[in-house]
Amino acid sequence: MLDNIKIVYHQGKQYIRNTSTTKVPGIFRGRPVISTEKVNETELVGLCPVDAISANPVSIDLGKCTFCGECAKQFPNKIRFTTDYKIASNERERLIVKEGEDRLVEVNPETVRNEIHRVFGNSLKLRQVSAGGDGSCEWELNASNNVQFDMGRYGIEFVASPRHADGIVITGPITENMAEALQICYDAVPEPKIIVLVGTDAISGGIHAGSSALNRSFLDKYPVDLYIPGNPAHPLTIINGLLDLTRKREI
Amino acid sequence: MPKTGLISQKQSPITRFILSTAMNCTKWLLVRSMPESLNQGTSGLSATENKSCISKSSWAISTVELSGNFWIRKNLLQRTTLAESIAGDTVVGHTTTFSHVWESLCGIQPSRDIEFSRTLALEMERMANHTGDLSAVCADIAYQLGNSVLGRLRTPLINFMQEWGGNRLSKGLIRPGRNQFPFTPELAKRLMEVLEAYEPDFVEMNKQLFQLPSALSRFERTGVVSYDDVLSIGTVGMAARMSGLSRDIRSSHPYSLYPEIAHEPIIKHHGDVYSRVQIRRQEVMQSMQYVRDMIANVPEYIEKEPVVGSPKPNSFTLSLVEGWRGEICHCAITDNSGELILYKIKDPSFHNWLALALAVRNNEISDFPICNKSFNLSYSGHDL
Numbered sequence: 001m002l003d004n005i006k007i008v009y010h011q012g013k014q015y016i017r018n019t020s021t022t023k024v025p026g027i028f029r030g031r032p033v034i035s036t037e038k039v040n041e042t043e044l045v046g047l048c049p050v051d052a053i054s055a056n057p058v059s060i061d062l063g064k065c066t067f068c069g070e071c072a073k074q075f076p077n078k079i080r081f082t083t084d085y086k087i088a089s090n091e092r093e094r095l096i097v098k099e100g101e102d103r104l105v106e107v108n109p110e111t112v113r114n115e116i117h118r119v120f121g122n123s124l125k126l127r128q129v130s131a132g133g134d135g136s137c138e139w140e141l142n143a144s145n146n147v148q149f150d151m152g153r154y155g156i157e158f159v160a161s162p163r164h165a166d167g168i169v170i171t172g173p174i175t176e177n178m179a180e181a182l183q184i185c186y187d188a189v190p191e192p193k194i195i196v197l198v199g200t201d202a203i204s205g206g207i208h209a210g211s212s213a214l215n216r217s218f219l220d221k222y223p224v225d226l227y228i229p230g231n232p233a234h235p236l237t238i239i240n241g242l243l244d245l246t247r248k249r250e251i
Numbered sequence: 252m253p254k255t256g257l258i259s260q261k262q263s264p265i266t267r268f269i270l271s272t273a274m275n276c277t278k279w280l281l282v283r284s285m286p287e288s289l290n291q292g293t294s295g296l297s298a299t300e301n302k303s304c305i306s307k308s309s310w311a312i313s314t315v316e317l318s319g320n321f322w323i324r325k326n327l328l329q330r331t332t333l334a335e336s337i338a339g340d341t342v343v344g345h346t347t348t349f350s351h352v353w354e355s356l357c358g359i360q361p362s363r364d365i366e367f368s369r370t371l372a373l374e375m376e377r378m379a380n381h382t383g384d385l386s387a388v389c390a391d392i393a394y395q396l397g398n399s400v401l402g403r404l405r406t407p408l409i410n411f412m413q414e415w416g417g418n419r420l421s422k423g424l425i426r427p428g429r430n431q432f433p434f435t436p437e438l439a440k441r442l443m444e445v446l447e448a449y450e451p452d453f454v455e456m457n458k459q460l461f462q463l464p465s466a467l468s469r470f471e472r473t474g475v476v477s478y479d480d481v482l483s484i485g486t487v488g489m490a491a492r493m494s495g496l497s498r499d500i501r502s503s504h505p506y507s508l509y510p511e512i513a514h515e516p517i518i519k520h521h522g523d524v525y526s527r528v529q530i531r532r533q534e535v536m537q538s539m540q541y542v543r544d545m546i547a548n549v550p551e552y553i554e555k556e557p558v559v560g561s562p563k564p565n566s567f568t569l570s571l572v573e574g575w576r577g578e579i580c581h582c583a584i585t586d587n588s589g590e591l592i593l594y595k596i597k598d599p600s601f602h603n604w605l606a607l608a609l610a611v612r613n614n615e616i617s618d619f620p621i622c623n624k625s626f627n628l629s630y631s632g633h634d635l
């Protein structure tokens with residue numbers, strides 16, 4: 001007993017006080033900024049392993065980007081990845097970062113469905129569906145609930161049954177074998193419900209895009225409420241995205 | 252059929268595979284001419300009537316799609332990114348294996364600083380995952396303190412990987428033929444600080460956990476897999492070492508900087524949950540020592556043009572790396588023009604899933620979670 005108390009004392013306070021203003025350590029690759037410098041655009045576009053870069057004007061689609069940083073390494077004056085981890089949005093188009101624009105990627109409150117603030121503003125229980133992912137986004141969703149990031153303090157938690165959930169979180173590129181299970185899980189969630197896509201794989205298929213093993217028809221049937229990019233998405237990206245979607249924050 | 256005197260059950264499935272392949276190299280040509288049968292999940296070796304040399308399961312990696320992608324995606328960066336996506340918690344392990352395959356096919360000798368980064372990253376990945384798994388085991392025996400403390404101790408390790416390479420799970424860090432993020436003396440100093448803070452907390456928490464009667468009563472004699480069983484089903488890595496079977500690529504086939512480290516595997520004998528958590532605890536301490544020794548002497552990084560080679564035609568390459576779960580094996584065959592015609596991936600989970608199935612037999616249903624978590628196998632790595 002005393003030993004346990006000693007351990008608690010030695011651990012001190014571990015939680016991140018403010019999850020929306022804290023700085024991430026080191027060289028995190030978050031929201032990119034693209035300068036207007038002239039470069040060989042064909043070469044730049046051809047470099048990207050997942051065709052996330054488009055030319056004229058140069059833009060990066062964060063829903064496709066694997067954040068490998070190769071473009072920033074080869075064209076350091078053109079593309080720079082900032083440590084801004086707030087890159088989640090409810091609109092797919094907002095994930096596209098264009099050259100010369102230093103604009104935040106954020107949730108547009110105008111287009112968030114009305115009932116989301118009202119119903120999920122104080123409490124949100126989510127069911128996670130790993131639809132053929134590599135497990136990295138799942139690790140980060142897990143980390144969002146550890147004592148440091150502590151998403152539970154905002155009333156956002158993961159539950160074991162879709163019957164208890166307010167929405168589903170999809171990770172992975174959605175393989176053919178998971179398509180039916182995903183549908184069953186979604187159907188079991190009571191209305192009103194939300195769909196959140198976490199990670200590049202879920203948003204666009206990522207490196208697996210176009211593979212015959214995928215069946216992404218589920219996403220054509222229902223509106224997606226939140227896109228959380230990243231490979232894998234950082235816990236702070238996940239927490240801030242969910243908070244921006246569900247509540248009107250005054251910070 | 253050649254005589255198989257060289258091959259014995261004592262060797263790991265992969266060693267047996269290499270030996271049997273060497274003896275059947277002419278028959279491999281047959282395999283090359285029918286890649287479709289390989290891709291349909293029919294073991295290539297069974298097609299060469301080689302069943303008695305090695306068990307079918309030791310090589311039948313039935314993936315169609317991921318391997319298929321390796322053929323189609325010609326761009327090396329795409330291939331590396333795909334290798335990073337094999338198992339999200341073994342990013343360094345699989346990317347290092349892929350890099351070794353690629354460098355070997357192209358005849359590139361990676362420089363010392365590149366191999367240093369890989370070895371260091373592999374040991375860091377091992378520490379982070381073992382810490383996370385000890386936390387998860389605590390959660391499954393309802394020991395909240397252990398779950399919280401060990402869960403939070405994983406964070407500084409993976410945050411360091413982010414400081415080094417920009418990604419908490421080391422994606423983007425390892426690249427074939429070049430040093431994407433050189434390890435600097437400043438990073439070494441920073442890592443030393445991280446370990447200084449990590450070690451006392453880890454040691455204190457584990458000392459408490461491993462003397463807690465309520466924890467030990469759940470660990471001991473739970474989920475036992477015997478030596479004979481692990482030998483016959485061919486488990487690898489930690490799932491072999493838990494039952495007295497010494498299988499560790501770091502010591503049997505040392506690569507990168509491991510010849511200098513002279514690694515000695517940590518072996519336990521009971522094959523129960525207790526053996527598995529003990530191995531995790533001790534391997535964290537062992538890896539920490541390796542990391543400390545390595546960063547005391549960081550090789551100098553000299554900026555040079557990345558070497559881009561092209562794969563040799565008509566080659567067969569096999570690469571083995573000890574990931575934190577066990578041996579990772581990648582195998583590639585090229586055609587006349589040097590293009591990949593076959594790429595096979597084997598995650599250690601492939602061998603070890605059956606060990607979990609044997610471990611839970613005759614156990615209470617309430618012990619399933621700790622049996623499962625003490626192995627912590629990969630779905631994505633297995634379902635290739």
